[in-house]
Amino acid sequence: MDLPLAIECTGISKRYPHFALHSVDLACEQGTVMGLVGPNGAGKSTIMRMVMGLVAPDAGTVRVLGHAMPERQVAAKRNIGFIAEDMRLYESETIGFHMAFIQSIFDSWDEDYANTLLRRFDLNRQQKVKGLSHGQRVKATLLLALARRPSLLVFDEPTTGLDPAVRKEVLDEMMNAMADETRSILFSSHNTADVEQISDYITFIYGGRIVESRNKEDFMDGWRRLRLTNRDNQPLPELPNLRGVQHSGRLCALTVNEYDESLPARLSGAGLAVQAVERLTLEEIFLANVKHAKAEFAQ
Numbered sequence: 125m126d127l128p129l130a131i132e133c134t135g136i137s138k139r140y141p142h143f144a145l146h147s148v149d150l151a152c153e154q155g156t157v158m159g160l161v162g163p164n165g166a167g168k169s170t171i172m173r174m175v176m177g178l179v180a181p182d183a184g185t186v187r188v189l190g191h192a193m194p195e196r197q198v199a200a201k202r203n204i205g206f207i208a209e210d211m212r213l214y215e216s217e218t219i220g221f222h223m224a225f226i227q228s229i230f231d232s233w234d235e236d237y238a239n240t241l242l243r244r245f246d247l248n249r250q251q252k253v254k255g256l257s258h259g260q261r262v263k264a265t266l267l268l269a270l271a272r273r274p275s276l277l278v279f280d281e282p283t284t285g286l287d288p289a290v291r292k293e294v295l296d297e298m299m300n301a302m303a304d305e306t307r308s309i310l311f312s313s314h315n316t317a318d319v320e321q322i323s324d325y326i327t328f329i330y331g332g333r334i335v336e337s338r339n340k341e342d343f344m345d346g347w348r349r350l351r352l353t354n355r356d357n358q359p360l361p362e363l364p365n366l367r368g369v370q371h372s373g374r375l376c377a378l379t380v381n382e383y384d385e386s387l388p389a390r391l392s393g394a395g396l397a398v399q400a401v402e403r404l405t406l407e408e409i410f411l412a413n414v415k416h417a418k419a420e421f422a423q
């Protein structure tokens with residue numbers, strides 16, 4: 125049985141002077157982590173702002189936790205924790221002030237959990253926001269979002285600019301938040317290792333379009349690099365899911381998506397000796413996807 129959807133975007137479009145989001149469909153099941161990846165300016169933040177009701181689509185519909193956005197955003201936001209880089213805390217106030225402020229607004233505030241997070245993040249209530257480092261600010265905003273125990277967490281690039289130790293703390297806490305099986309996370313990151321580590325589903329966006337969106341295992345499993353020797357300079361057969369070719373003398377590396385086990389035999393039949401079939405990291409898939417999408421756009 126399919127789980128209920130925490131987020132359901134259907135055919136959402138948006139036109140800015142130098143950018144368009146083209147009829148994007150995006151679904152995030154309850155209890156799962158969806159990672160958005162794509163190059164700068166692909167449209168990740170625009171989608172997240174629409175999910176938060178901060179931007180209205182020109183066409184299409186957005187439903188979050190069963191609420192139509194942006195119309196029902198007040199009701200939906202009671203149960204969403206949002207973190208974005210441009211979010212501001214009160215500079216001259218303390219972490220404790222912000223905790224008390226959020227607690228006064230949200231009944232769901234969990235003071236014990238907030239104290240646990242203060243300890244885990246090595247923060248203290250008396251620290252003023254203006255004296256916090258970038259990593260401490262991220263941890264403070266994460267604490268404020270998590271201690272409300274919302275059903276949905278929407279994080280726009282939560283790990284950007286963090287050192288490896290703080291990045292791990294932030295990712296660990298995001299994973300801990302998923303111990304509640306009904307909670308969901310939508311997050312974007314340029315760090316493909318983060319996305320690979322914690323996502324159940326991966327959506328790749330390029331130029332305002334969804335290039336690929338599926339569960340992580342299928343996403344990663346679809347891609348292969350085949351290393352070939354082409355002694356007699358044979359032409360490559362027609363390969364519909366070819367995403368990249370690199371030649372180096374008689375050696376050749378093919379990057380393919382939707383890999384089919386019968387491919388090595390097919391290539392051998394065409395006079396091309398397959399030396400190795402390798403899996404790709406998400407970083408390599410990202411680069412292959414961007415290169416291929418760029419070439420398609422240029423046509």
Ligand SMILES: Nc1ncnc2c1ncn2[C@@H]1O[C@H](COP(=O)(O)OP(=O)(O)OP(=O)(O)O)[C@@H](O)[C@H]1O
Nearest residue numbers: 140141142143162163164165166167168169170171
């Ligand atoms: N309010 C706006 N007015 C005009 N253009 C906008 C507006 N908001 C976003 N854009 C444009 O939409 C495009 C997509 O921006 P968006 O922030 O969604 O990308 P992104 O994938 O999050 O990029 P990054 O990884 O760099 O954060 C960009 O070209 C941006 O300039």
